[in-house]
Amino acid sequence: MAEALQLPVIDLSSPDRLSSANSIRQACIEYGFFYLSNHGVKAELLREVLSESRKFFSLPVEEKMKLARKEHRGYSPLYDENLDPASSSKGDSKQSYYVGPLDDPMDQIKLNQWPPEDILPSWRPTMESYYRELESAGKRLLSLVALSLSLDEDFFVRVGGLDKPTAFLRLLHYPGDAIASGEEIYGASAHSDYGMITLLATDGVPGLQICRDKSKRPFIWEDVPHIEGTFIVNIGDMMERWTNCLFRSTLHRVMPTGQERYSVAFFLDPDRDCIVECLPSCCGESCPSKFSPIRSGDYLKERLRVTYGFAT
Numbered sequence: 449m450a451e452a453l454q455l456p457v458i459d460l461s462s463p464d465r466l467s468s469a470n471s472i473r474q475a476c477i478e479y480g481f482f483y484l485s486n487h488g489v490k491a492e493l494l495r496e497v498l499s500e501s502r503k504f505f506s507l508p509v510e511e512k513m514k515l516a517r518k519e520h521r522g523y524s525p526l527y528d529e530n531l532d533p534a535s536s537s538k539g540d541s542k543q544s545y546y547v548g549p550l551d552d553p554m555d556q557i558k559l560n561q562w563p564p565e566d567i568l569p570s571w572r573p574t575m576e577s578y579y580r581e582l583e584s585a586g587k588r589l590l591s592l593v594a595l596s597l598s599l600d601e602d603f604f605v606r607v608g609g610l611d612k613p614t615a616f617l618r619l620l621h622y623p624g625d626a627i628a629s630g631e632e633i634y635g636a637s638a639h640s641d642y643g644m645i646t647l648l649a650t651d652g653v654p655g656l657q658i659c660r661d662k663s664k665r666p667f668i669w670e671d672v673p674h675i676e677g678t679f680i681v682n683i684g685d686m687m688e689r690w691t692n693c694l695f696r697s698t699l700h701r702v703m704p705t706g707q708e709r710y711s712v713a714f715f716l717d718p719d720r721d722c723i724v725e726c727l728p729s730c731c732g733e734s735c736p737s738k739f740s741p742i743r744s745g746d747y748l749k750e751r752l753r754v755t756y757g758f759a760t
């Protein structure tokens with residue numbers, strides 16, 4: 449039985465930025481996860497996103513497959529993704545939909561796919577508004593993260609190229625009936641996120657669990673309870689590399705509970721040309737750099753290749 453965690457809550461609007469930065473630092477060292485409150489994203493907008501998401505996932509599968517994932521944008525059907533091939537052969541019991549960068553200068557041919565307007569007229573504007581709101585909250589949060597690492601507040605905007613961030617919005621739907629299956633089935637099997645930081649909103653249905661210490665066996669899984677009005681934020685692998693493992697990119701998973709569940713993840717990643725290398729403040733003679741520098745775009749591509757088999 450998983451234990452319930454009490455993760456710290458960070459107030460994004462607090463005027464005491466140094467104290468917020470300190471709390472973020474503690475949370476990222478200890479858990480790699482925290483809640484974010486007063487983030488400025490209206491509850492009504494999230495409700496609309498979840499409602500549009502429900503409408504899309506309820507369409508017949510032939511309709512959804514017309515928008516099948518290409519260039520990591522569009523629809524990914526049930527069992528398409530296997531985040532932890534070692535623990536389950538079948539793939540995860542979830543369907544999802546990716547929306548990529550809205551103003552990517554490289555995206556001349558408009559890679560994003562959108563459901564037809566005559567079927568879901570409000571879908572695209574709703575997702576675009578949410579994407580922009582999350583981008584703004586995410587950048588504000590990253591300035592506090594920079595402060596928490598004693599960097600200039602604009603470090604991640606400057607070095608990570610966040611004037612044109614590579615952010616992906618991902619709508620997720622976990623069907624309620626997966627629990628009936630004989631084989632061990634996960635909503636999302638154990639994984640860490642690949643990028644810089646993830647902001648997650650859910651419909652309140654439980655299922656998310658984290659494992660604080662990925663080096664210990666057996667893994668100890670703890671439930672992350674829902675706190676209304678907050679985002680669940682977690683550190684991704686690229687931030688872990690940047691900080692030489694000072695900040696944890698924590699293993700997490702979604703267990704089926706027998707209840708249908710919707711969530712929306714926003715993965716904020718550095719620009720694809722950004723070189724992610726150990727921050728000088730996070731390494732030294734007694735603590736050498738654990739990772740070699742990588743180009744953000746190459747790293748993400750490789751991780752996605754492994755997750756989805758060889759298809760891109």
Ligand SMILES: O=C(O)CCC(=O)C(=O)O
Pocket residue numbers: 618620636641648650656700702711712713
């Ligand atoms: O749906 C959730 O609660 C978590 C989703 C997740 O971890 C992911 O998409 O990376």
Ligand SMILES: [Fe+2]
Pocket residue numbers: 639640641700
């Ligand atoms: Fe994740």
